[in-house]
Amino acid sequence: AQSVTQLGSHVSVSEGALVLLRCNYSSSVPPYLFWYVQYPNQGLQLLLKYTSAATLVKGINGFEAEFKKSETSFHLTKPSAHMSDAAEYFCAVSEIEDSGYSTLTFGKGTMLLVSP
Amino acid sequence: EAGVTQFPSHSVIEKGQTVTLRCDPISGHDNLYWYRRVMGKEIKFLLHFVKESKQDESGMPNNRFLAERTGGTYSTLKVQPAELEDSGVYFCASSQVGSPYNEQFFGPGTRLTVL
Numbered sequence: 001a002q003s004v005t006q007l008g009s010h011v012s013v014s015e016g017a018l019v020l021l022r023c024n025y026s027s028s029v030p031p032y033l034f035w036y037v038q039y040p041n042q043g044l045q046l047l048l049k050y051t052s053a054a055t056l057v058k059g060i061n062g063f064e065a066e067f068k069k070s071e072t073s074f075h076l077t078k079p080s081a082h083m084s085d086a087a088e089y090f091c092a093v094s095e096i097e098d099s100g101y102s103t104l105t106f107g108k109g110t111m112l113l114v115s116p
Numbered sequence: 117e118a119g120v121t122q123f124p125s126h127s128v129i130e131k132g133q134t135v136t137l138r139c140d141p142i143s144g145h146d147n148l149y150w151y152r153r154v155m156g157k158e159i160k161f162l163l164h165f166v167k168e169s170k171q172d173e174s175g176m177p178n179n180r181f182l183a184e185r186t187g188g189t190y191s192t193l194k195v196q197p198a199e200l201e202d203s204g205v206y207f208c209a210s211s212q213v214g215s216p217y218n219e220q221f222f223g224p225g226t227r228l229t230v231l
Contacts, residue, residue, distance in 0.1 A: 004158075032218065040200055043120070044207065044222035090159065094218050102218045103149065104209075106159040 002027045005058040006107035008015050014115050019063075019078040021110050023091030026072060032105070033074045035065055039087045047089070050074060061085070086114045118142070120223035122208050128229045129230075134196040137226045141190070141210030148191050149220060150183060154204040161205075165191060166213065198230045 007022040023029060032052040048059025055067045065076045072092060091107040121140045129135050141148045150162040163173040167188035176183070180199070185191040195202055203225050207227070209220040 022133070036222070041224070043224035044209075046219065046221075049219065096218070099171070101163045101164065101166070103145070103158075103164060103172065103175075104149075104151075104220060105161070108156075108158040 001104045002031065002086045002095050004091050004093050004105055004107035006089075006091050008110055009108065010111045010113060012115065013081045014036065015083055016080050019076070019085065019112065021076040021089050021091075021112065022042055022076045023065075023076065023107060024072055025074060025091070025093045027093055029095055032096075032102075033065075033067060034092040034094065035074075035076050036090045036092060037058065037087050038090065038109075044054040044090065062073050079114075081114050082089070084085050085086070086112055088112070120210050120221050122206075122223040122226050124226060124231075126227045127170065127199055128231065130231055132192065132197045135198055135228060137193045137195075137206055137228070139191045139193070139223060141208070142221055145210035146213040146222070147189065147211040147220075148185060149209040150191070150193055151207040151209065152204050153225075154201070159207065162164065162193075166173030173211065174229055191192055195228075198231050200227075203228055203230045 002100045003026045005024045035047040048057045050067045056100040058064045063078045088111050089111045090102045094102045096102045123138045146167050148165040161175040163169045164228045165185045182194045205225040207225045208224045211220045
């Protein structure tokens with residue numbers, strides 16, 4: 001069974017500082033990995049995805065994530081935080097079942113707080 | 117192109133009452149998923165439709181929950197009778213059958229509060 005662990009339910013950074021949100025996964029097969037963001041009163045929006053191509057994945061709004069198989073990690077980073085990045089971030093893993101279909105397994109989410 | 121829409125955005129009901137949530141997927145998306153997030157916990161899978169058929173309903177918590185997708189378009193999720201522990205945010209997502217990497221598009225969610 002697959003699972004996702006996000007370290008830190010809340011992360012606080014100053015505007016302009018590095019953002020690092022941690023995600024570790026467990027999966028019995030090579031996974032597809034995703035980061036979603038939820039801004040207040042909005043739905044989940046896909047930030048980026050790893051699909052077994054390049055291990056360094058670039059997403060929207062300046063975010064990127066690196067897939068490290070040896071560490072079973074997929075941490076999300078951004079060099080310089082903006083106030084508008086304040087939101088809740090979810091890491092998710094997807095495995096293709098024998099049926100050919102798959103579902104997403106999410107971590108508990110990390111709330112990113114950005115201070116001026 | 118319209119995204120996934122959900123109705124209502126909020127619902128407050130008394131324990132024992134019935135509530136029906138609706139999800140309209142992106143046009144042409146045959147895959148439709150329901151997820152739920154109980155406060156403080158992770159977002160959890162409830163069930164998956166392919167067109168009008170239930171592909172996987174292993175995440176449905178109990179028989180008080182009934183999901184339908186008549187005609188393979190919109191879906192409803194009925195909770196009857198509602199209990200306190202059903203409170204949370206219910207998300208709907210859709211994707212194209214055969215879409216690479218199962219990229220799912222999410223709606224804004226319905227926040228359900230059971231008093």
